[in-house]
Amino acid sequence: MSTARAAVAAVVDPEIRVITIDELGILRAVDEDPATGRVTVTITPTYTGCPAMDVIRADIRRALAAAGHPDAEVRTVHAPAWSTDWISERGRAKLAEAGIAPPPPAASGGVVPLTLAVRCPRCGSPETEQISRFGSTACKALWRCRDCAEPFDHLKAL
């Protein structure tokens, strides 16, 4: 992995700081022009209105500058649209560890997938219920565990 790629891949999501933008699947490409050294980073938003995008762009530029790549451009693309299926296994494990239930697989056919049992990230119980399909950030829903009574965030399938 190039130093540019490594630097960008390590940038964390500003709203869910346990996971990197690479693990979240929003980092689409890091291209370095061998002649000029210019780095072009391609990212895609989780949700169209994601307010973290400006911060992510700034963090990417800062990380590249620190790694010796001051000449950088960050591009945003919207197609193909981000899917929670792009979150890596490592990313899912980190989310669960942080008390955020990872998303179920997004259905390929329908736009909104069927709800599968969501396990409580604290006690592992499948006895959980949705309190609200909209949570603290655009990508999360609010759930509660019927066994340990803890409310928790759930990254909803998209």
Add this chain to the structure above:
Amino acid sequence: MSARSEPVLRAPQSRTKTSPVSASGPFEFTLALGDDALVAAQRLAEWTSRAPEMEEDVALSNIALDQLGAARLLLTYAGELEGAGRDEDALAYLRDDREFRNCLLVELPNGDFAVTMAKLFFLAAYQLPLYTALAGCGDEQLAAIGGKARKESAYHLDHAALWVRRLGDGTGESHRRMQAAVDGTWPYVHELFAADPAAPVDPATLRADFDATVTTVLAEATLTRPESGWAPAGGRDGVHTEHLSYLLAEMQVLHRAHPGARW
């Protein structure tokens, strides 16, 4: 069919009619969709900190944010199509009411919670098939925006339909108010489907999908689908209700008072 003696939703004032912009090129079409999303976002955001419960507050704010996200993409692209150097901010903050192309439905006041849900339900039942059709259209940019926005739109429709069912099939009072909200907003849905064969997606082709959704959900909610009669329109030609002017005044005042301000 029930008629409210005191309409919360007023008809557009008759004004001097300008010649309507009937032919929709990609610019007018994209602008209209962007304006729908922008005005809907502004209205939904009015609920922030005043929704009936905390979870609903978060939900409405989230949906507002999604609409704003779609509006930014659409208006940015509309600016590129126009080629006159206007960006998303110029289009959102520096146009007057007569230059907005949003449908009347989104500019209507929020009313009570039932009216807000009726408006959101009809809007989402239109936007979901619209964005889905856009995702497959020939314009690469619009296809990308449609592919992205339709996923979010599906959640909006799901949420609004849930409330329409809950309120419609709830108490006598919630049923009465939900039915009144449906009756009051229904006349405004027809404008959404005015035929425009030249547009990237002809809105008339979305009507069957919309009707199927509405018929199913209203039946489940034990609500009566209103008869179609009076069909106010004009939003796509820039002829709006007086409500839009107040909304824009609030939305634009800061930007106009401090042009180019940053923080």
